[in-house]
Amino acid sequence: MYSRLVSETLFTPPNTGCNVLQHKELERQFSPSQWSHRMSADDVIKSHVTALKEGTERARGLAQTLLNVPYGEGEGEKLDVYVPTTTSLDVPLVIYLHGGYWQFLSKEESGFMAVPLVHKGVVVVAVGYDIAPKGNMDVMVSQVRRSVVSVIQQYSHISGLYLCGHSAGAHLAAMILSTDWSQYSVTPQIKGAFLVSGIYDLLPILSTYVNEPLKMTEEVALRNSPSQLVPQLKLSSSNCDIVVAVAQNDSPEFRKQSEDYYKALESTEGLKVTLEDVPNTDHFNIIEQLVDGDYHLTQLLLKMMGKS
Numbered sequence: 001m002y003s004r005l006v007s008e009t010l011f012t013p014p015n016t017g018c019n020v021l022q023h024k025e026l027e028r029q030f031s032p033s034q035w036s037h038r039m040s041a042d043d044v045i046k047s048h049v050t051a052l053k054e055g056t057e058r059a060r061g062l063a064q065t066l067l068n069v070p071y072g073e074g075e076g077e078k079l080d081v082y083v084p085t086t087t088s089l090d091v092p093l094v095i096y097l098h099g100g101y102w103q104f105l106s107k108e109e110s111g112f113m114a115v116p117l118v119h120k121g122v123v124v125v126a127v128g129y130d131i132a133p134k135g136n137m138d139v140m141v142s143q144v145r146r147s148v149v150s151v152i153q154q155y156s157h158i159s160g161l162y163l164c165g166h167s168a169g170a171h172l173a174a175m176i177l178s179t180d181w182s183q184y185s186v187t188p189q190i191k192g193a194f195l196v197s198g199i200y201d202l203l204p205i206l207s208t209y210v211n212e213p214l215k216m217t218e219e220v221a222l223r224n225s226p227s228q229l230v231p232q233l234k235l236s237s238s239n240c241d242i243v244v245a246v247a248q249n250d251s252p253e254f255r256k257q258s259e260d261y262y263k264a265l266e267s268t269e270g271l272k273v274t275l276e277d278v279p280n281t282d283h284f285n286i287i288e289q290l291v292d293g294d295y296h297l298t299q300l301l302l303k304m305m306g307k308s
């Protein structure tokens with residue numbers, strides 16, 4: 001009784017829906033770096049950026065590249081192509097959408113997954129988009145959709161188109177799958193998508209620090225939430241194999257985002273969707289390890305593309 005009274009008087013400011021502690025906890029849930037079991041928050045981010053940069057440098061050394069190919073008029077509307085070292089008629093193409101909470105990272109450290117893929121005969125495309133504050137959510141979603149259209153116009157001979165996105169990039173990949181293509185010049189047929197440690201419902205981040213540079217209103221968050229667009233995804237991507245992957249050591253809130261989205265897709269008849277709970281990983285090394293050909297998710301991706 002006493003403790004209840006104390007907690008109510010101390011922690012529940014009158015006339016507000018959300019108390020200070022709950023808000024702090026929400027921000028912690030949406031701070032992936034605080035949940036790594038490997039390192040401190042600062043170190044895990046530093047090491048993440050270093051790993052992605054080193055992997056991308058290696059990929060640029062291994063593959064032939066076409067860097068800064070425009071897919072639109074804007075300065076930031078460019079992509080990098082990593083060309084396979086083998087010659088085959090069966091050439092799948094994976095588009096990678098980088099993470100970084102729609103406000104960090106770029107395509108310059110996003111070619112790392114080409115390391116194990118280019119000698120298996122897979123083209124990897126790393127897409128750049130205008131992160132906040134330059135870009136906003138509507139702009140970023142529009143950009144990545146147009147990048148897919150541009151890629152299939154340039155590479156019409158490929159044997160299959162696949163998407164892979166991490167964190168904010170998984171959100172963008174899910175938005176691509178949920179596109180009404182009738183306003184576009186072509187309708188992409190996406191064969192498979194890897195959505196890794198993503199956010200699919202933007203409403204919970206509206207009141208957090210994540211939204212400070214994004215400045216989303218509730219309306220913007222709703223129209224850009226894949227969780228709201230499952231019927232459109234079913235119409236546009238019914239033949240797509242979808243893997244929703246989440247790290248064992250992602251925060252409970254991040255894990256819930258993946259589980260809820262998986263469940264929403266799974267209960268939609270006709271979709272092929274699997275949930276991969278990747279053991280011994282956190283928000284960062286779940287994607288960093290795609291530089292390794294033996295990593296579980298690399299193997300899954302190769303298998304999906306018929307290249308294992």
Ligand SMILES: N[C@@H](CC(=O)c1ccccc1NC=O)C(=O)O
Nearest residue numbers: 031032033034099100101104167
């Ligand atoms: N405030 C975030 C920062 C973050 O997510 C991040 C920062 C730099 C580069 C990538 C990041 N996140 C995921 O890709 C965190 O606590 O992890």
